Structure formats: structure tokens, C-alpha cells
Amino acid sequence: MLNHFISLNVYNHSLNERQETYMETGKGLTYNQQQNALPTFVKQNPEYKQVHSQILQDVLRRLDSAYQHFFAKEAGYPRFKNRDHYTSFTYPQVDKVKKTFSRLGYVYLSKMGFVKMEIHREFPAQEVSRVNVKYHGGKWYANLTVEVPDVASIEVPDKAVGIDVGLAHFAVFSDETYIDNPKYFRKMEKRLSKTQHRLSRKKKGSHNRGKAKAKVTKVHAKIANQRRDFLHQSSARIVKNYDIIVMEDLEIRNMARNHRLAKSIHDAGWGQFRNYVRYKCERTGKLFIRVDPKGTSQTCLCGEHVPKDLSIRVHECPACGLVMDRDLVSAKLILERGLKTIA
Ligand SMILES: [Zn+2]
Incomplete structure (x- = not known):
């Protein structure tokens, strides 16, 4: 075991x-x-x-x-x-549970016998209906479920969020949280083109060209570092704050047709961002759901088709009268789609 x-x-x-x-x-x-x-x-x-x-x-x-x-x-x-599947196991049967605490100060684990237990809170051993044993960080933990019939069970719903990535903002959440595009990416882009221009004017094979080349490489590395920091921080915050995270299965290459748009997308690193969120979810046991992006920018929360090109920032529905930031509508639709897949 x-x-x-x-x-x-x-x-x-x-x-x-x-x-x-x-x-x-x-x-x-x-x-x-x-x-x-x-x-x-x-x-x-x-x-x-x-x-x-x-x-x-x-x-x-x-x-x-x-x-x-x-x-x-x-x-x-x-x-x-x-x-939950592998690093923990549960004794749901009452007779086994009784056996589990038949020795004071010890917990009985199958195939291991009685293990000395450090109790953090008093509990009525006879009322325990379920024991879940976990191995984490080199230590074993036992979680006990005690049924309290007189108190209505309080269901804490999982915190779920839909996230839309956009150009006006880096990301918009269905609960109206906005993450802005980091402005320093643009600044660094300018610095990059300046150093690249200088490099292009140096003679091939010259000492100065080597130096100029090293500068370009340095700026590239700095941009990559800043982007990674930003993506790590924002993805970590999301995974910490929500239990269910829904994002679009965006084919970035479809959106990158326009050159200027492509530059922003490249800057923002949406694909990398989604990967960070996904693997952080997997690592922490949160649920990551990917949904079909089809129509999320052209549909109203009421279901009405509301076509609009990228220059139109505000969604106005002729059917139900909803007026809302277009990216926020998308984020709410993304969440709805994601929750449907697990309903
Ligand atoms: Zn509507």
C-alpha cells in the first residue's frame, strides 16, 4: 500500500x-x-x-x-x-469504521494494522460513519465524517468560473473580474524592434554585430521571462480562487489571421496561459473544462444570435434588451457551456 x-x-x-x-x-x-x-x-x-x-x-x-x-x-x-483515486482510500462500512478506532489513540489501517494517531480535535468515535485516509507530503492523514442528523447539511457549491481571453483585456471572468493586458509587453516589443534595427545595420562578421546580436537575444529572454511570470501568477491566482474553471478550446491560429491581432495574441500568450491553468488544476485536483468556442462571441445569454465584429465592444441584444461588455457575455456563456457538460 x-x-x-x-x-x-x-x-x-x-x-x-x-x-x-x-x-x-x-x-x-x-x-x-x-x-x-x-x-x-x-x-x-x-x-x-x-x-x-x-x-x-x-x-x-x-x-x-x-x-x-x-x-x-x-x-x-x-x-x-x-x-482521490490513488493516494487515498475510504472505509465506508460501519463495521470497519468501528474497528478503525477500537484502540484508544490509534487508527487501524488495512494491511498496516494499528497506527498511532495524533488527534487535532476531539470526535465521537461511535458516530464516525466514514474514514478517509490520505498520504500527502510524506505523512498520513485520516479524515473522519461524523453524521450530525439534526443540523441541515450545508452544501457549499464549488466556485465555478468561465474565462474569456480577449484583446481589450487579457482575460474576463464570468463573475466580472478583469485581468488587464500587461503594458510592459508593448514597451518591450518597442525595445526589441529598436535593437533588431540596430543589429540589421551592423556589418556581417563584425565585432559590433556580435554585440548587437547579444542584445537582441537578451531582450527576447527578458520578454519571455516577464510573460512567464505574469502567466504563472495569474494562473495560480485563478486556480487558488476557483474549483471549476471553464475555458474555450480556441484555435489560436484561426484568430491570428490579422497581423496586428496576431501580435497581441503572441504577446498575451493565451495558449501558454491555458496550459498553465490546466496543469495547475490537475496538480491541485481542481476541475478544468474546455468548451467549444463556436458562437460564444455572437450569442446572447437569452440564446439570441447577436452578430458583431471585433470593433463592437458592447453587446446589445435586440431580443431581451441586455446591454453588457461583449467579453463578459462570452465569459458567462463559456461558464454555462462548461457546467452543462458536467450536469
Ligand atoms: Zn438576449
Whole structure:
């Protein structure tokens, strides 16, 4: 059992490592690279010392084979193993639950026996109807469900949000939160074209040309860094604040037909943004839903078809009279579509 959870953690860790390396360098990691890094990883995470190295290598091999299937188009992109499914287990049967707390100060775990327990809050052992045991960060946790029949159950609905990415703003949320486009991207674009112009005037092979070239590279790297910081921060905030996140399955190349538009899209890094949100959702167990973008900018919340080109910023519905920022309408439609898929 313990080995199983540890394998799972290593799997998720290694998958995350591959994704981050790919996003940061544009190059993936190989099985050999990850295997060579194992001894350092174990040194940094002593809880893995008890696991035979053969088991850890098996995990990396499984991950690698998931990638190979993906590259061969035989399977989808490797997914994080669901923590509720793998890193935790539940005893719903009452007799087992009773057994679980039959020894004071201990919890009974299947295949492990009685394990000493640190109790953070008093609880009526006889009323426990469900025990969920989790392995996280090198420690085991037991979550107890106690039925309280007299109090109406309080259902906290998951916080769901639809997100529309746009040109006027970087992103608009269905709850009217706006994320503005970072202005420094434009500023950096200007600096980039200036250094590129200088480079073009230097003689080929000259010392000055080499210097000018280094400057261009430096500006490129700075832009990439700023963009990554911005995307990491905004995606982290979203995943922290919402449980269900719905975004459009936008084919960016369709929107990039117009050159000036393409530049903004390139700046904003929507595709990268969506990937960050998606993988942060997977990592934290939040739900990420992708929906068909067809018509989200041309439809009213009432269902009426309201055609408008990109220059029209305000949605005005002749059928129901709704007047609203066009991107906000889209965000609300995106949320509605996403929730329909899980209803
Ligand atoms: Zn309407």
C-alpha cells in the first residue's frame, strides 16, 4: 500500500518535472535524464529511501511509455494520477469504521494494522460513519465524517468560473473580474524592434554585430521571462480562487489571421496561459473544462444570435434588451457551456 502511494507521488512529480522543463526550455526530458536524477531526488526526499530503486525506475518507465503512446498519437497527453483515486482510500462500512478506532489513540489501517494517531480535535468515535485516509507530503492523514442528523447539511457549491481571453483585456471572468493586458509587453516589443534595427545595420562578421546580436537575444529572454511570470501568477491566482474553471478550446491560429491581432495574441500568450491553468488544476485536483468556442462571441445569454465584429465592444441584444461588455457575455456563456457538460 505504502509503495503504491509513493509510486504515485513519484509519477506525478516526474510528470510535473517534464511539463515544467518543457514549458521553460521548449525541450522535454527523457527517461534516462529522469533516471539519472533519481539519486539526487531521493536524497532530497528521504521518505523515498525505503522504496527499492527498482520500483522508482518502474514508475519513470511507465511515465515514459505514457509519453511514447502520446507521441505516437495512440493516447492523450499523460495525466496526473488522481489523488482521490490513488493516494487515498475510504472505509465506508460501519463495521470497519468501528474497528478503525477500537484502540484508544490509534487508527487501524488495512494491511498496516494499528497506527498511532495524533488527534487535532476531539470526535465521537461511535458516530464516525466514514474514514478517509490520505498520504500527502510524506505523512498520513485520516479524515473522519461524523453524521450530525439534526443540523441541515450545508452544501457549499464549488466556485465555478468561465474565462474569456480577449484583446481589450487579457482575460474576463464570468463573475466580472478583469485581468488587464500587461503594458510592459508593448514597451518591450518597442525595445526589441529598436535593437533588431540596430543589429540589421551592423556589418556581417563584425565585432559590433556580435554585440548587437547579444542584445537582441537578451531582450527576447527578458520578454519571455516577464510573460512567464505574469502567466504563472495569474494562473495560480485563478486556480487558488476557483474549483471549476471553464475555458474555450480556441484555435489560436484561426484568430491570428490579422497581423496586428496576431501580435497581441503572441504577446498575451493565451495558449501558454491555458496550459498553465490546466496543469495547475490537475496538480491541485481542481476541475478544468474546455468548451467549444463556436458562437460564444455572437450569442446572447437569452440564446439570441447577436452578430458583431471585433470593433463592437458592447453587446446589445435586440431580443431581451441586455446591454453588457461583449467579453463578459462570452465569459458567462463559456461558464454555462462548461457546467452543462458536467450536469
Ligand atoms: Zn438576449
